[in-house]
Amino acid sequence: MNRMMITATNTLGQLQHKLDSIGNNIANVDTTGFKRSETSFNDLLVQQFNNMGDKASEIGRQTPNGIRQGNGAKMSQAQQVLTQGTLKSTSRDLDAAFTKPDLFFTVRTEDEKGISTAYTRDGAFYLTPTGNSDELKLVTGDGNAVLDEYQDPIIITGSLKDLVISKDGQLSAAKDDGSIQTFNLGVVSIKKPQFMEKISGNLLSFPGDLNVQEDEVFDTLNGGLREKISLTQGSLENSNVDLSKEMSDLINVQRQYQFQSRAISMADQMSGLVNGIR
Template sequence: MRALSIAATGMNAQQTNLEVIANNIANINTTGFKRARAEFTDLLYQTDRAAGVANTANQATVPEGINIGLGVKTAAVRNLFEQGDLSETSNNFDMAIVGRGFFQIQAPDGSTLYTRDGAFNKNENGELVTADGYLVIPTITVPTDATDITINRSGEVYATIGTETDQQLLGQIQLANFVNEAGLKELGGNLYQETAASGAAIVGVGDDTGFGYVSQGYLESSNVDSVKEITDLISAQRAYEMNSKVITTADEMSKTVSQSMK
């Protein structure tokens, strides 16, 4: 009975949906996290009679066919890069991007990774790094006697050095954009990697056309909406239960047929 296998694909799809929702909820307090959404498509159809063919008497055209769907499959898990709320912090090196863009991070193998998590600090050499110690690109070194650190909207980093009265430019934070942000590969650790689907990185600075701007002393919160996730969770649970009910019903029908044939 096809209903058994069809309902099984529905249960598998809702299991995936539940896992995506669970990951969203688990990261509700993760800095710069972007919620994901599972997307589904129907499977192939089994055609018992095609539409538009002649009827059995070959006297008229059949207006509708008989096509039985074979279930559902997961097509994609899409990251939704909506802006998260900003949370004020007391760290001068914390930065949030308001609008489009990613901070550039140097991986241990020298490649460039991307993040919306701007919780930066200094390493032992005074260089700006992530919480995992990865260098921010381009490298910005803050002298040990630097005070009054300020970062403007375009990402320029200024500081007062020693006893000088005027601030000096230490460097500028650059941002990267992508034609298709959803095509980025998630690596964990709040990091993304460029792929063929995302397109090559487009590098610019804050307030450039198509780029957001940098806000010092703030971090971008997760864009997960707890109310929506709970609603989606209930919907997934109901869909799973209905598919399970289909399997139970189909099994009972099969038993009825088997008993009738004895």
């Protein structure tokens, strides 16, 4: 196959990944607590051809000796960008939004692979019956159980009268009998978002097959570390997707895609001309 075709084909496949990332960002522009992904690219291996046998004849040359042929580019990373999204007031007791960009709630998810722990910025919480008429469980909009500082689901017992979420992430449930039940919401501070895996719109997980430890990627804010928590009740965080930027990036990638496709067409035409020479 023509070298130009190989290079262009390699790059086309990687540009498709960037298109997918941009499309996912745009699709989640209205998803609460969503964090956009940003892709970066690196060149594939470059082949060096030393076509000049006598380097002495190259004295005064302004460019490096030989010929370098590339093989296209590859997407090296798709990283979560944890910039703070704007806050919108809802005046709802079960809505909470972080005011620091690195903080995430801890939730429990369940799928065909089993039960696992995930992390989200979506603070739109709800109460759902547990099957016991005297108990209510705190969950997200997707039905995932919200965990406390001990990684246990938050279960509120008794007849509920009022709910208050403090700045440091403490949930206080006032009962009709005057008693108060308190929980510390499970919160982590993610230091290295590049190691986190996105499993749905606003849910992140920590892959267990990486050669890093959990404490290198995020800190669990318990005990004295809870003073680092900063959230506000009655508000939700919008996504940090800038729609105008995403559309500009989309146009640029489409132009690059067209350029690589045109390179394949030109290489095919050149091969046809060579094969037609008699």
